[in-house]
């Protein structure tokens with residue numbers, strides 16, 4: 019896989035990947051400000067900080083010294099008329115310029131790499147934290163927004179951290195250094211300058227506040243547009259078949275229009291600020307030239323001093339403007355990083371247990387379980403469920419749509435915790451088990467077979483660390499997938515066939531059988547089929563059902579089937595009828611028919 023090759027190259031380059039504190043990710047116990055946390059990341063790269071700061075210090079000092087030298091050169095021209103002195107000063111100027119250029123390179127490069135490392139670390143940490151979030155988190159956070167956090171938001175942080183840190187510090191030092199030298203050259207001219215600083219500062223504060231708010235809204239609108247695009251692009255077949263291309267284009271355009279509106283407002287505000295800043299800057303220069311000029315004419319100052327003063331004022335003004343621009347980028351980065359840290363810190367409720375689950379037998383007891391989805395807490399999806407599933411049994415859940423069947427199997431995989439009651443595997447509470455091991459013992463085949471974009475082999479072996487070709491072949495045979503995968507007229511590349519995004523190059527039945535092979539290769543003790551055949555045509559259904567029947571008749575695993583077509587569950591050891599979140603009947607097919615209750619009604623309705 020491409021990613022693997024890149025990763026290997028990356029390892030060879032020996033780029034240090036900072037370790038992520040998973041305990042913090044799970045506990046969500048960060049309380050510090052996002053800026054402080056970004057700084058903390060940078061502290062991990064001490065060498066870069068040393069080089070960056072060294073460059074920063076030297077360039078800042080040398081850039082503050084250059085106007086002073088320029089003043090001295092002017093004085094040497096106007097006062098001493100000595101070429102020797104001028105040559106010496108020129109040499110000093112050249113040396114200082116070369117030193118400034120070299121250390122500017124060092125500073126910019128070190129801080130840029132530092133910014134890249136921070137965003138690299140942050141992107142990894144964000145993705146890893148997403149991998150650890152509860153399923154509940156994904157019920158309430160849209161995938162488009164999360165993707166936006168990972169892509170555009172992190173880019174904003176990159177912009178706001180890499181060169182910005184150095185530019186900010188350099189400009190801050192230049193402002194301070196220039197100010198000190200201004201006072202040193204002429205306190206009277208410095209006083210003139212100070213008349214303009216307070217109004218500029220107030221203006222900058224007001225601007226920054228407004229800009230920050232706009233930036234936040236801008237980011238939100240981008241996330242919304244991304245959400246629309248990702249949803250539409252991943253459902254392109256539905257869009258085409260319903261001919262909703264225009265409608266979707268319009269809704270994307272509307273979302274994009276909102277992005278544009280906020281972008282526009284930001285551009286207007288930024289430009290206004292720049293324009294006012296320039297007016298203020300030139301007003302200051304004019305005042306200094308006029309007042310300073312009179313001081314020179316009166317013999318109270320030299321032309322060199324006035325030139326140095328003007329150059330320092332220019333340096334300071336330019337640095338102040340650059341400072342505010344950099345501040346904007348950093349403010350955006352701070353706003354965005356706040357959102358990213360909010361996600362990273364979102365606490366994980368489902369805590370992992372420590373009991374080894376690798377030897378569970380497949381015996382399950384559900385006792386008095388009541389559950390509501392966190393995003394729908396007013397409605398109980400399961401009510402006082404009691405159920406015993408023995409090792410090797412085939413248990414079928416039937417009932418109307420929305421009755422709670424899938425919810426039961428979600429709880430069996432601990433995607434959520436029940437709000438009351440308990441689920442036991444081999445008489446040990448599910449909460450006590452190590453979840454990764456437990457999931458290895460449960461094979462799950464969902465209604466919508468979801469494949470990843472690698473090869474057939476990548477998909478079948480998804481989640482297993484060690485396997486042989488024999489393991490793959492066995493899983494494919496049990497899943498009734500062997501024949502079509504090895505038929506070179508269907509898949510010339512066999513197991514190495516690239517399946518396309520979400521398996522688009524496969525038929526529904528083929529995808530489902532690959533999904534079954536994927537569930538089987540890990541040889542789980544429990545197999546769950548959540549309406550695995552309901553989305554298929556009759557031929558595909560027949561093929562998939564054949565695979566399921568083969569597994570059922572082997573009698574080695576506990577099999578849980580959710581089925582709409584009741585003909586597929588007649589031979590189950592136990593049929594559980596779910597209605598409105600309650601288990602209303604359970605027993606074998608014949609017993610339930612004789613009971614003449616809900617199950618019989620379901621059967622009769624299907625026969626009509």
Ligand SMILES: Nc1ncnc2c1ncn2[C@@H]1O[C@H](COP(=O)(O)OP(=O)(O)OP(=O)(O)O)[C@@H](O)[C@H]1O
Pocket residue numbers: 157391393394399417418419420421422423424425426
């Ligand atoms: N992620 C979720 N968030 C909030 N409510 C949910 C979620 N998933 C399901 N529900 C609700 O829980 C109830 C039970 O849903 P469940 O999916 O378990 O039904 P089901 O019997 O499997 O239905 P079907 O046969 O149509 O798949 C329904 O009212 C449904 O709206």
